[in-house]
Amino acid sequence: MSPPANAVVFCVDEKSQCQALDRSQPVLPMTPGRPERQTHDYFRHGTTSLFAALNVKTGEVFGRCRRRHRAQDFLSFLRQLDAAVEREPGTEIHLVLDNYAAHKTAAVKRWFARHPDYRLHFTPTGASWLNQVERFFAELTNKRLRRGVFRSVPQLERAIRDYVDGHNADAKPFVWTADADLILRRVEAVCNETSNSGH
Template sequence: MPQSRWSCPELAAELTARGITETVSASTVRRWLREDALKPWQYRSWIFIRDPNFRAKAQPVLDLYARTFKGVPLSKDEYVVSSDEKTSVQARCRCHPTLAPGRARAMRVNHEYGRGGALAYLAAYDVHQAKVFSRCEPKTGIVPFMALVEQVMTQEPYAGAKRVFWVVDNGSSHRGQRAADRLTGRFPKAIMAHTPVHASWTNQIKIFFSVVQRKVIRPNDFPDLPQVRDRLRAFEDRYNATAQPFQWRFTTSDLHDVLARLDQHITDRQESSF
């Protein structure tokens, strides 16, 4: 069929054209679909695990969230920091003024806009203290990321900490063993923990970025980049004044259960193909 999605009137017409039913209304088709157990127009995207070391990488990160490392509980002067970059935060100046909401009317934001440039928003989140540190840079890279590390590691309690674990994904600014060596070489008490490839959801800073996207950037209506920076800084101050740690519930036990079910699913498919 040429269509992947059908409207109820189209389905009603198709049923009649194929002789499956006599004339039927779109509302009847809508009722049938609502009552049916199968809803083929709904879908969920997913990604298959591609990192051969998924378990070995994910487990230390999840253990750190539970305040353990290599089976030993973290002490009070050990910290876990989740960090990443939010790229291309744009300043979009709307061609016509945004109209404030009114009675029975939503805010109206003009579709057309002028581009006022873009910046990179780098942030580090102490997952147990619920404290955010951030900076705005023209672009991402090793130098901007290490500037963020410097910003955090040169202030207390991190400067005097026993160890500070940095959870990062596999972006080019902090990828691989060279990045881990660079971090420890600059700050011997800092230890880098990489999330598995294509598993940024295990990095708690992504939750904070989703909050920023909803509460700060949307709707994107900024005349210039300085206003974007000011809004981000103001939100960080407000967030740090009231924030509570995220209620992270995905544990290493959950990880083992998921991977076991996946292994069983793969085994079942292989056996059924013979």
């Protein structure tokens, strides 16, 4: 919430298992007095995962689709992100991540050890909503994927890329509507629940 001066902060996460779904019947649009209607059954043509990094300062999203969701795919995404980030020498890059196992493998730790300008911040278990990129995923789902019809994975990936490009054309930073004290109290409550749950 208060990054160091001249630092770049990215909220990073994956939206895994995005499904290329095709309804068995066309979606019927809303008409006066009738809601939109769609069939309950569908054809599934495969899945993709979106790896995304949201720049906290600008609101821009760096996103890449991958067919798999493994540690090596996360590493590939990190390499692409590192190559794409424009920065002055010595600029720190802060990444906000969740506690997904792929973010903590030995290969990922080695990569970060070779890139000492990266600083990692993990959200508490059960509080991934703190990661601002989750808001972008919600918008992507609501505005592009939920009612979409995709007859192939490449068609789905093209729709995701187009949405990311459209978002970046008019990017705005995410603004918390709750004050910092309320957010920190919620995080503390989640941490207390987790530590007292016996897990």
